[in-house]
Amino acid sequence: MPSKKTTEPQLPKGFSLYPRANGQYAKKIRGKLHYFGVLSNPEAAWSKYLDERDDLQAGRTPKRTDDDRLTLVDLCDYFLANKESRVKSGELSNVMFHGYKRICLKLLAVFGKQQIVEELRPADFERLRSRFAKGVGLVTLANRVQHARVIFNFASSEDLIDRPLKFGESFKKPKARLLRAERQSKPERMFEASEIRDLLATAKQPLKAMVLLGINCGFGQMDCSRLRLKSLDLDGGWVSHPRSKTAIQRRCPLWPETVESLREVIAKPRAPHSDNLAGLIFITKKGSEFVRVTAKGTNIDGIAQEFGKILRKLELAGSRRGFYSLRHSFETIGGGSKDQVAVDSIMGHAPPANDMSSVYRERVEDTRLLAVTNHIHAWLWPKPVKKASKKQAS
Structure with missing residues (x-):
């Protein structure tokens, strides 16, 4: 049975964007990197660039519609594409990658694929934490919260959104005191x-x-x-x-x-x-x-x-x-x-990090x-x- 041939998407005439590790096409304008769309759809990315080019070159913020704003499913796609490249380079384990993937699936289950990331508010993250906490211990809850924050902070660090998200006071890992108390309440985990x-x-x-x-x-x-x-x-x-x-x-x-x-x-x-x-x-x-x-x-x-x-x-x-x-x-x-x-x-x-003796030893x-x-x-x-x-x- 002949194998199926995979074809690369055709680039539009004059295409001058370049791919980034986060799964998007980008271009630096006035010293700042801007993103225009996913690698699988260069035509849409080129069209968006042409629409926004004049404003960006003039130092103006382009007018945006809801279609232009980052959805949660797109954030997850960009984030996982970035982490997958880290797996290939040996900088991230496959186990960690799939751990992030599971958190992405939980985020989509709670908020929905088309949730606009910039519209998330502290109350939404409080609801997410409640869902994260169901049926698990504090250590697992702490890991889930930490991984979710990494994903949402990625949107800000990669300029996928205009402003950093506000998680509020609730969306934090359980305090170390509570983690210690939970551990002490359980049987010892060593063998005699x-x-x-x-x-x-x-x-x-x-x-x-x-x-x-x-x-x-x-x-x-x-x-x-x-x-x-x-x-x-x-x-x-x-x-x-x-x-x-x-x-x-x-x-x-x-x-x-x-x-x-x-x-x-x-x-x-x-x-x-x-x-x-x-x-x-x-x-x-x-x-x-x-x-x-x-x-x-x-x-x-x-x-x-x-x-x-x-x-x-x-x-x-x-x-x-x-x-x-x-x-x-x-x-x-x-x-x-x-x-x-x-x-x-x-x-x-x-x-x-503060153990200077290990630096010299x-x-x-x-x-x-x-x-x-x-x-x-x-x-x-x-x-x-x-x-x-x-x-x-x-």
């Missing part, structure tokens, strides 16, 4: 040492190696899914792997148990279904990444799925704990080493990193206490 030993005794490869990386190095699912052979020094017992979320480089000592488990996985490699997955340590039976996003934006987390089966088998499910809770255990117990800088280094935490010594992981190892597998001899007791 005995529970982790049960997990390791029950899990089969490659999940067993992933669990060890979780408690040995504070790895999350995405870290495991993207771990490559080139990041490992099994003979020396180290892994150097950037954290997927922050791209901060990490270096972590590997326990002998972790090295042995990784060797078992590497000894039985699975064939990836595409060349770009070559070199990954962990591949599913079907040859794909364990954690991935489909073309439709569906998040697939094979590690969480397999880990959930083990939790149910051990009757540990239903306590808000999952694979990422191993990272909570690492942070909590690692702090007992009394070297938070080394813990943060292994965890891949991004330092606060070039590295953390291996001995400090070893002290952290040795402390956690001793907690996970404590040495048996020797019984006092009769002679000592007397």
